[in-house]
Amino acid sequence: MACAICGGTTWDGAAAYIWDASQDRGRDHHGKEFAKNPPVSTITPWIGNHRATPTTEAQYPTENQPVGDNPKIVFNGIISNDESLGVHPGEADTSVLPRVLDFSSLVAFRDSLEQKVVGSYAIAAMFQDGEIWLACNYKPIWLRRYRGNIYFSSLRHHFPDGGREAFRFPPYSVGRLSKPSQTLPIRRVTNDNRALVICSSGLDSTAVAAYAISKHEDVLLVHFDYGCAATTKEIHCVWNIAHYLGCSYDVLSIPPTLFGDASKLHGPEDNFAEGIAGAEYAHEWTPARNLIMLSMTVGYAEARKYGVIYLGTNLEESGAYPDNEEQFILDFNNCLYAAVQNGIQVEVRTPLGGLMKHEIVPFGMLHGAPFHLTWSCYRGGDFHCGACGPCFMRKEAFKRNKIKDPVFSHEWDDPFWEGCIDYSHIRSIIEDPSPQTKDPTLE
Incomplete structure (x- = not known):
């Protein structure tokens, strides 16, 4: 009753x-x-x-x-x-x-x-x-x-x-x-061993994907194609990331007509804000994008018995994008008890919620994230443009860690990267530390 x-x-x-x-x-x-x-x-x-x-x-x-x-x-x-x-x-x-x-x-x-x-x-x-x-x-x-x-x-x-x-x-x-x-x-049915990662192919979501691989037996990357300028490049990179991490992936479509002309990510590419302006304000805001993607992923997770959803939202971008704020994810989780079937539990996790971009770089590398396979650029060319908001932020993040960003290897001779270490060298040490890298005082 x-x-x-x-x-x-x-x-x-x-x-x-x-x-x-x-x-x-x-x-x-x-x-x-x-x-x-x-x-x-x-x-x-x-x-x-x-x-x-x-x-x-x-x-x-x-x-x-x-x-x-x-x-x-x-x-x-x-x-x-x-x-x-x-x-x-x-x-x-x-x-x-x-x-x-x-x-x-x-x-x-x-x-x-x-x-x-x-x-x-x-x-x-x-x-x-x-x-x-x-x-x-x-x-x-x-x-x-x-x-x-x-x-x-x-x-x-x-x-x-x-x-x-x-x-x-x-x-x-x-x-x-x-x-x-x-x-x-009151205990609910969940499957904590199975996780979905909403993966754009960018720096943040790839770091989260590598983290999820270390925590769960079964991980699947979910990419959303909503018709942005870099869609083709992103899908190709998600395939490479999934192959590298040894997990599956799926591409879900959101009709671009849903957003009308409100999102600049659909082009033309000369409308993208660049440099600090592109990093500090949401010029390329796509209406309710994270809410739409999360809602679709929750349905996907419930239907296929995944218990955890990962999202790469972070502290850095919460200053410009309200749907990157940790509180948004807390509020979203708080309504999931009634969004899924009675007795089922699905949870969204954001391991980068308290991290800035320069902190995400070492976080991802320590978890084996293949940053050399990522695509962050709003533009869809052969190389990252280096100027749009995401390009600007990741370049600065790698530089603060004194590491050369692998997606900008074509410009490593630029004075910008002076004093930075080759990414591939750092990666090889993390993935396969050789005896000579050990502290001799411990032997």
Whole structure:
């Protein structure tokens, strides 16, 4: 069933407001219960339910929540396996919960939910002494402290102040209302051994790809073709990077018409900003690109049972691109619990989130990233132009590390690279250190 559940550590004016406001989530039946033996006589812990009868379920003439005795239970959701759990004809699916859930401990409660209940749920269970336990998968529970008491409801705006100071009970968790920061996770199906890397073929995503190879048994590179000027070059380089790292790759298409004329990356190439200007401002912004790519990759990951998605967003570019900011990825991850199927977990990780470009170079080299195979340039010629924003940033990043950038080997004689070490020499030391590179004091 769909409905609102609510409750709190005492019944007062705030509680009455919550009870009335939460009727926007259910108007078919109403049920409320107060604790029988609270430890303090001046407080009255309570739970309640406003029920919305699903189209697939019969309408009952009497209130069917709360259910049980000790604890009393209110429920929001749908139990998909109610018949196999023994729901009797004429009963609501909620009636089975007191019979199948184990309330001997929070751990036992969590385990019985995982093992017995299939479906969606937000549950509040109140014992005779007034203690209230909460549990939910993707169904929401919001909490609000007020004058030493704590209340809960299904939506934030049910609280007297519109939920200004309300906070979310973590999805896929169980815990006590009195200690909402101490929760147990409800375990979900994930496949942490399989990872996708959104790979543009550039410096950052290639560093992340090499990192992912070191962490997971199965890695696949996902490249997005959205019709930019360098598309052909990028796809060729992604193929080379995947071959070098010994992993698979796939190319997904985004119709260029989606972005219209809003993205300068579709050309003409003389529109690209260069130098510092190209590095410090998002002249080549493509509308919602990372959000679109991440959303598509989440669907790809769920369909093919990948548990982790990597993205090469970094601290350097967060100054110009809002979708490179770490908080964006945190916010995106925070909505994935409801973006994938119930009980499935997919997570986005950004190992470069706190790194600048000059820090990404050694990070990638230490993980064996094939920087000599990468393509960062907005233009699609035979060589990196050296002038657009990405070219400018990677050249400066390598120079700060006193290493010659391999994609600019055609200009290593330029005074710009004076005092820098040949990239291939550094790479050979990292990949196959010879005895003479060891510290003689250790022998």
